[in-house]
Amino acid sequence: MSENKTTLKVKLSGEDYHDIVIDWEDETCEYNQQIYQQLAAYTGIPIFYIKNSYILPGNFNIPFGLENTDYLWRFTRPPTVFDVNERNRSRFNDGDCFNLRCCTYICKDQDQLFDFAVDLMASSYCNDNGCNIFWCQHRNTRAYLDKMIGIVKNTELQKKIKAQLPVQFTQASDEYKQLLTDYNIRQQLHGRCIYTSGPRKCRFYAPHRG
Numbered sequence: 001m002s003e004n005k006t007t008l009k010v011k012l013s014g015e016d017y018h019d020i021v022i023d024w025e026d027e028t029c030e031y032n033q034q035i036y037q038q039l040a041a042y043t044g045i046p047i048f049y050i051k052n053s054y055i056l057p058g059n060f061n062i063p064f065g066l067e068n069t070d071y072l073w074r075f076t077r078p079p080t081v082f083d084v085n086e087r088n089r090s091r092f093n094d095g096d097c098f099n100l101r102c103c104t105y106i107c108k109d110q111d112q113l114f115d116f117a118v119d120l121m122a123s124s125y126c127n128d129n130g131c132n133i134f135w136c137q138h139r140n141t142r143a144y145l146d147k148m149i150g151i152v153k154n155t156e157l158q159k160k161i162k163a164q165l166p167v168q169f170t171q172a173s174d175e176y177k178q179l180l181t182d183y184n185i186r187q188q189l190h191g192r193c194i195y196t197s198g199p200r201k202c203r204f205y206a207p208h209r210g
């Protein structure tokens with residue numbers, strides 16, 4: 001691999017690794033947009049529905065966040081572009097392997113009800129044949145993800161749900177949970193993990209999530 005390119009290996013549960021190549025000399029877009037374009041292509045999630053990512057690197061390195069600048073409801077673009085590339089270059093190593101963790105969140109203030117976070121969890125912390133606090137083998141399969149994408153793309157369904165929601169609500173609100181149950185999508189969006197036998201916990205902190 002050229003020294004100006006970094007290859008990350010990512011996968012969904014039960015699949016082979018897929019290469020994501022960051023070209024640090026590509027000046028047509030930021031390095032994180034190269035990642036999001038390729039993540040969107042691999043996962044099938046439309047790029048404008050992906051808000052951000054939590055990156056858990058291996059070897060006890062500090063987790064960090066990435067923002068998708070093609071996110072549909074992004075209000076501000078970062079003022080700096082290419083200096084970020086340089087700053088983040090050392091955070092990824094050529095050949096790093098990640099298991100993908102795809103989660104839906106509420107984006108309350110928009111017509112759309114849900115968006116996605118696509119998290120990159122170092123494969124060394126994930127158990128491909130089980131579940132742990134970092135990653136669930138059952139909730140990160142393509143079959144499960146396809147159902148989530150179907151719900152997020154279903155604008156009619158979301159309009160109906162939004163119309164019945166109170167002005168103030170959170171993912172923990174009884175009204176919200178009941179509506180998802182009524183529409184039979186609660187399990188698809190916030191399914192239970194066998195390991196934790198509780199609602200799927202997607203992250204331990206939400207980078208830039210307001």
Ligand SMILES: [Zn+2]
Pocket residue numbers: 018019020037038039041042
């Ligand atoms: Zn790709």
Ligand SMILES: [Zn+2]
Pocket residue numbers: 130131132135136137138139192193194195196
């Ligand atoms: Zn699980």
